[in-house]
Amino acid sequence: MIIAVGFKVNNQRAVQFRKWAGQIVKDYTIQGWVMDSERLKKGHMFTNEYFERQLQEIREIRLSERKFYQKVTDLYATAFDYDKNSKTTRLFFQTVQNKMHYAVHRHTAAELIVERADANKEHMGLTSWENAPDGKILQKDVTIAKNYLSEEEMHYLERIVTMYLDYAELQAERKIPMSMEDWAKRLDGFLEFNGNEILKGPGKISTEKAKLYAESEYEKYRIIQDKLFMSDFDKFLLSLENQ
Template sequence: MVNLLIRRLEVTPVTFKEYYRVVDHRFGPGYRSKLHRTISGSNKIRTEQDPVLVFDEKRPDLPGRMPDGKNYQVKHYNLQAIIAVGFKIENERAVQFRKWANQIIKDYTIQGWIMDVDRLKNGGLLTDEFFERQLEKIREIRLSERKFYQKVTDIYATALDYDPTASATKRFFAAVQNKLHFAFHGQTTSEVIVDRADHQKKNMGLATWEGAPEGKIHKYDVSIAKNYLSEFELGQMQRIVSAYLDMAEMQAMRKIPMTMEDWEARLSGFLRLWDREILQDAGKVTAEIARAHAESEFEKYRIVQDRLFESDFDRLVKQIEAAGKS
């Protein structure tokens, strides 16, 4: 399991010198003598890879290990032995270790993966090449023809711990479009459809649609929230998403790694910076109600549209008739 976790973390195996640092940090300096007594005593520890004793040698590279400052013959054990003893001895630090280890095992069992974000941020895995790739991804997102809220989700997907199946990801993807809409006009996507779709209004309240301005409005046009937004509202959204992409690009240029949690927090913080209201819930209108309302209004508007609509053929006939009269 330990090797599996290490591979899953994509962490280069630490050296024995680093083992000592880990051990000292987790259990305190006295842990090493307890390790030796536990392994050498009657209550022996067996790990998958025997022997647990790796090698003996003096360690001139670790001066001051003992209180007298002298170097002594030191026994070195592999990481499996260190972890195994952590589950055997009884002291406060060992209890802390077991909580830490059990949380890792629990997360791996539930999620199928585990990542040491702090080590990734502070270690040697986040190289210049990593951030160059991040920068390239962000610039490709900027140049893409994706919708503005999709670009925000694409940025989120560049997180170093990105998992498309995580509940945090599903929550972010479900909320991001509503969060952006609410920040600029105080309504979610469903609320703006219910509020603005009206068969008595010109073009049923739509500001744009697929065939605009001369083409017919179709049923699929009326359930898209951004079709009801004014040019000013759309322009405001596009500008803030562009600024958000600027911030993402700057983070990569400064070699600052971002997690899923970081990107979620940054979006809310970014909107607050622009003095925008932050959506705190899912809104008062469901997507199903909004769609039903829009389609109901469209059925009423269809009659008006069919009566008023002038096709290219109709216009051509009128031109011919007008030319004949002249």
Template sequence: MSKKENKEEKSLIRSSTAEYLTFIAATGEGGVDAIYADENIWLSQKMMGTLYNVETHTVNYHLKKIFSDSELEESSVVRNFRITATDGKNYNSKHYNLSAIIAVGYKVNSERAVQFRKWATQIVQEFTIKGFAMDDERLKNDGTILGKKYFEEQLQRIREIRLSERKFYQKITDIYSTAIDYDVTAQATKRFFATVQNKLHWAIHGQTATEVIVNRANHQTENMGLTTWKDAPNGKIQKFDVSVAKNYLSENEMQQLQRLVSAYLDIAEDMAIRQIPMTMEDWESRLNKFIEATDREILQN
């Protein structure tokens, strides 16, 4: 591996990383060399001591306590990096990721640690109130979480979603999953996934997916009232075909649905091109506003 590749892999980030953790106190230069790798921040015990303005042995004491109390699993937060020391020699140095850095910040007693805890409390409060919290510096700096590379990858993901063979409502949920704060276990996610199909159906013909099936399925009509099915037009209708709401839509309704989803994907693509980060709440709100902007009704309750 070349020196250049090695440098890129480790991506040394100075003040912005420390600022993200502590708002860096006014201590001269305030530089803390952190290694950014595998979408995580890594500090040695010495650098943590610098960050919180405490002795290295204090950091070591608290880390041992954190691991012995099973607050964190040591193997999951520790990684060795090959570092060039001031003597020009390379050494393997033990580093700790953001989870450990934060845990130590809540244990040590120093002015800078108190400053960190105040900052962290504010972030938690913002997260609770807004549903997300961002660091403006990280938004500005390329190479970090929301830099130019992030939005390029976001745009690529959205275009892949457009070209996929996924069902129309699954493409909308795929877009939702690109949110910067995406959490598959969140109640907001469960709500969105449970309602998006019905919202789209309602916008097109004023019925939920279940209502379409109940009102249009009829064993006395040709093909059970289906307008399409998996092996249509000549293949056999299977049991699962009759439980798919879109299989009962008219050609006009299907075209409307396809245009609606395509236009929503256009909006998502435009957001990525303009480098606008979107949260789960943003995507849910955007879908409602989009449906409303097309003079269609939004499903309530």
């Protein structure tokens, strides 16, 4: 009813109202929700206590044993308007891992797996796995992109996450509230500012294709691994023979 009245009046105020209402309807149609972020930022929600809690939460994320991209998504979840079901959140969750990988080695996670998984290489091309360094490589190990990173690449990835957490702490200390949209935009801006190329699009290889490829290479590698692998029992028998 209010919108209908606004469209029947033709003064300047009504024109402004129509523009505002049109944007609200557009945002709701695209996002599924609408929030006046600017008004929230200027309101009483963002007290000193709020920012103290933010700092504590960010520092807990820093100290956690979570994976690098999980720390970034945990940081995103501290947004004052966080909604796990929003389109902004779904898009961020779908792309954050690949954006971080691409910043380090110019490949998505799936592309990295297909490029480096090789049954003929030592450890199938892996640099880390669950039972490393002496235990067997399992099928689940070969479908994790991080397991193919070099020590230098892993260090760079950790540095990026550390700097991003530093930035988050600084925002909280400066009492600057962050929305979901802010965190999504800041990630690209932060990576670009540090001289990294930004991933455009989903990449050339799907996650499912990379998984199937890695598993097929593993089936070939499994035969080689079984021939070369020495269990603790094998080592025990060998030590008896050498006595």
